[in-house]
Structure formats: C-alpha cells, structure tokens
Amino acid sequence: MxxxxxxxxxxxxxxxxxxxxxxxxxxxxxxxxxxxxxxxxxxxxxxxxxxxxxxxxxxxxxxxxxxxxxxxxxxxxxxxxxxxxxxxxxxxxxxxxxxxxxxxxxxxxxxxxxxxxxxxxxxxxxxxxxxxxxxxxxxxxxxxxSGEYLVDVAIITALERPELSAILDLDWDWKEQNFLDDDTSYFLGQAKRQDGGRIVAASSPFVGMPAASILATKMIARFKPRFLIHAGIAAAVRGQAEIGDVLVADPSWDWGSGKFAIDADKIVFYAAPYQILLREELRGKIRRLASDEERLAKIRSAWKGQRPASVLSVRLGPMASGASVLADGVTKERIRDQHRKLLGIEMETYGVMAAAEFSSKPRPMAISLKSACDFADGQKNDEFQAYAAFTSARVVEILVESYL
CATH class of the missing domain: 3.40.50.2300 (Response regulator)
Structure with a gap:
C-alpha cells in the first residue's frame, strides 16, 4: 500500500x-x-x-x-x-x-x-x-x-460442526475476527513452527459448491492466502478408500456438468466436466505425507472415540463434486463412468478449487483434504463423521507445519 x-x-x-x-x-x-x-x-x-x-x-x-x-x-x-x-x-x-x-x-x-x-x-x-x-x-x-500474500494458509470447511470445530481444536492460538462489512466469523491462528505461519479459517453458511465458492472468493480477496485448504468430510468409493482415510482431490470436477438429451426416446446425460488438477508442487508434498505411516498411525490412535478397524491412509485421486447428497448407490455408479479411478464424492471441493483457479493475483495454491465418513451407497450414516473431521484436521496440521 x-x-x-x-x-x-x-x-x-x-x-x-x-x-x-x-x-x-x-x-x-x-x-x-x-x-x-x-x-x-x-x-x-x-x-x-x-x-x-x-x-x-x-x-x-x-x-x-x-x-x-x-x-x-x-x-x-x-x-x-x-x-x-x-x-x-x-x-x-x-x-x-x-x-x-x-x-x-x-x-x-x-x-x-x-x-x-x-x-x-x-x-x-x-x-x-x-x-x-x-x-x-x-x-x-x-x-x-506487488503480488503480496497477507496470510500463509486459509482453511475452509462446509460445516461449523464437526468440520470447523475440528480445525479450531488444533493448537494454533485461534482468535475470532469479525468485520463490519461481512457476516462471516473468521478465526486467525499461528502455526506451531519456526516461522509461525499465519492461518485463517472459516466455515460456509450452507453446504454445497455455491456457498463454498463464495466463501473461498471472499477469503482470497480479503486475506490473500498463499495456500487455500478445503478440509472436512466426504463419501469414499468402496474399495478405493476406507472410513477415516483422507482423500486429496486430483483432479476435481462438477459431476453434474453436461447436458441432458433425448436418444432413442430415452433421456440421456452427456457429461462434459472441466477438471482442475492439483498443482505439481502440492502433489509431491502429499505423496511424501502419505508415506509417513508413523505420524498417520499417531493420528488414528489419538482419537478417543469409536474408530474403524482400518489403518489411516492419505489417498490422492479423482474427486467429484455435486449439488446433491448421495445415498442411493445408483448415482455413484453413473459418476464412476466419468472417471474409472474415482476416489470420492462430495459437495464443495470443485467450487473451492475453481475460486482459486480463477481468482485475481496473487492466486493461492488450492488443495482439498477431506476424510471419508461413509460410502454413499445407501448405507449412509453419521457414525464416523466426527472421526473423519478429526483425521482431516490432523492431516491438515501436519501438512501446514511440516510440508507447506
């Protein structure tokens, strides 16, 4: 200035x-x-x-x-x-x-x-x-x-509980910050590392891509973060990940992008998504983090409540975002047709990634780390939502303090 x-x-x-x-x-x-x-x-x-x-x-x-x-x-x-x-x-x-x-x-x-x-x-x-x-x-x-960043990391979640509350449980000396021109409550923190990285976190007022994209845009404009992290919970594809695993979107896209047409007297959906890839710098960091089995095991053992039998993993792969909660098992198979290696399905990641991709400069590097809480296959329940929010937050902590 x-x-x-x-x-x-x-x-x-x-x-x-x-x-x-x-x-x-x-x-x-x-x-x-x-x-x-x-x-x-x-x-x-x-x-x-x-x-x-x-x-x-x-x-x-x-x-x-x-x-x-x-x-x-x-x-x-x-x-x-x-x-x-x-x-x-x-x-x-x-x-x-x-x-x-x-x-x-x-x-x-x-x-x-x-x-x-x-x-x-x-x-x-x-x-x-x-x-x-x-x-x-x-x-x-x-x-x-001059292309200056004002904070090191901005963290977005779709829900205040259990997602944002899990982030605020991290030992980063959080202080609430409110602005006269904005109804969103932001939380400013400091990472526990030598250079004391500056962190800001907030949750959307509603689930879904529009709310997440708007919040991401506001945070990019106001705080100009170097990294933008989307944390929280998602649905995994059975066989590709286990409950509690942290799914890192690469690429992400809107599974509802395309057109409906009539073909042989049947309504047919032709998918035409634009896919956003994870930046190569972040991809390498995630691979190194995923190989740190000892620290991931410590996260799993630190959870005091009910946890799944599987070990905790970080998995990098395709993640589809859409406007609807899936609990029928059928729609998921249609989405898998868009990418045979589909890892997970949720409702916000693509909106956050797009906000970063098309923001004004200085643009943040965006990444989504969302833990699997169910399989979106008709057996959906809330049993492991808190555990998934916990594992997502703790992996965010390791990423910020050791890799970013």
Missing amino acids: KVLIVEDDGDKLRRLYTVLIRSGVKEEDISDVRCSHQARSNLRTIHYDLLLLDLNIPRRLDEAPRSGEGAALLEEISERGKYQKPRAVIGVTAYDGELKSAQPIFNAGLVPIFLYESESDGWEAPLQRWLEYNIATQVIEPSVS
Whole structure:
C-alpha cells in the first residue's frame, strides 16, 4: 500500500513512520512531504491508499505552519476532481484546540483524528489498531500490485460442526475476527513452527459448491492466502478408500456438468466436466505425507472415540463434486463412468478449487483434504463423521507445519 505523510515536524514524522511499519506497511511504500503545496503536487499524479495529514502545516516550505491548513487541504482534495483521492485519510495534530476546530470537517467525511503527544506514546497504540483493522478489512488496500500474500494458509470447511470445530481444536492460538462489512466469523491462528505461519479459517453458511465458492472468493480477496485448504468430510468409493482415510482431490470436477438429451426416446446425460488438477508442487508434498505411516498411525490412535478397524491412509485421486447428497448407490455408479479411478464424492471441493483457479493475483495454491465418513451407497450414516473431521484436521496440521 502507498502512504503519503504530510508533516513538517521531524520527530513526529519519525514516530509516524515507526507506527506505520509496525502495522505492516513497508518503509519503501511510505512517502512524506513538508507542506500542503508539495502534497497537492503529489496528489495530482499519484494515487495513495492512505493520507496521514497533520492539521498544522505550512502552505509552502518557506512559510510558517498555519492553523487549519491541513483541514483546508482535505476539503480541497474532497471537492476538486483534479486530485487522486486517497482510499483513506487520518488526521494527526499535537494541538487540542486544532483538533476541536477541525473535528466537524473531518467528521463530515468520517475521517478519524488522533491527538499526538510528544512526551507520551499513548497515542501510538490506538493509531496502530486503526491501521491494522482497516488494512485487514481492505478499507486501506494492501499492496496487491506487488503480488503480496497477507496470510500463509486459509482453511475452509462446509460445516461449523464437526468440520470447523475440528480445525479450531488444533493448537494454533485461534482468535475470532469479525468485520463490519461481512457476516462471516473468521478465526486467525499461528502455526506451531519456526516461522509461525499465519492461518485463517472459516466455515460456509450452507453446504454445497455455491456457498463454498463464495466463501473461498471472499477469503482470497480479503486475506490473500498463499495456500487455500478445503478440509472436512466426504463419501469414499468402496474399495478405493476406507472410513477415516483422507482423500486429496486430483483432479476435481462438477459431476453434474453436461447436458441432458433425448436418444432413442430415452433421456440421456452427456457429461462434459472441466477438471482442475492439483498443482505439481502440492502433489509431491502429499505423496511424501502419505508415506509417513508413523505420524498417520499417531493420528488414528489419538482419537478417543469409536474408530474403524482400518489403518489411516492419505489417498490422492479423482474427486467429484455435486449439488446433491448421495445415498442411493445408483448415482455413484453413473459418476464412476466419468472417471474409472474415482476416489470420492462430495459437495464443495470443485467450487473451492475453481475460486482459486480463477481468482485475481496473487492466486493461492488450492488443495482439498477431506476424510471419508461413509460410502454413499445407501448405507449412509453419521457414525464416523466426527472421526473423519478429526483425521482431516490432523492431516491438515501436519501438512501446514511440516510440508507447506
């Protein structure tokens, strides 16, 4: 993000730089000028994400500071079309009287004013909180053009329970984060590894591809994750995986994509799916993780409830997504006709993968790790949903902390 500071006091300017950098702004993205004339010149040609404006500044470099000059500059920027209007403005002043007289002008544009105190640092924390909040909510735009990621991993689940709750059981120091412009509750965490990877997790309001795709799109836009992980539960194809096995989609597709037609007086469905492959970098990591039998066995033994007799495995293979819950056994066979090595069937993966595939830059690398809780063959039950959510979450933990 690009920041312009309009400030003529050297010590105050230095301290504003410090607060900005602590809030996540890069020093090379910060510019400063000492008078309103220089500010006008910059604002005619350069678009800034944030303007930090002293209220008591000189009009020109060879003049003394003027009371109200900062407020006058803000009014001029707001009313005249010749200026590149910043996305956000903050007023800063060392004079209480100046703050009170400028308050109506700043309030009219919903612009905050902070009272600077040279003998105290009490003003720094409120300013830093404002900056961090508004950068996170993109009131202030992060450095999108430089292709920067804001978090390391974003995790999406379709259900709050048992899927998201299993993720939040991981020891990642979760803190809930809510935004005024968004009804979704996000959870921010820190991975237990040397570089302390930043994690964000959330669940969709409903099951299905539309809700998952919308949530993925929101999280990509807001948090710009390096990796996007879809975790949770799925149905396995009997003979291809066991209950609790973690199924990694490669490729994924919408099994309902195609057309219905009449052929010999019969309704026939011609499938025409677009398949999204797992990135090769991730495919290699999953293969190494799948060979780590000791750690997978520890996950299985850590579960305190009922568990299946089979050992825990991580399986890489084709995963089909669709809008319907399958419990008839017949539809599954039709889907198997679309890929003879079909590993599993669920309702969201393709939507999440597509959101990442077609997002704006910087694009995350997406992966789906969903554990089998049934076989979608008419014998569907909820007996192993909690176990499957647990194994999915714990494999996500290993992937994030040891491989990503």
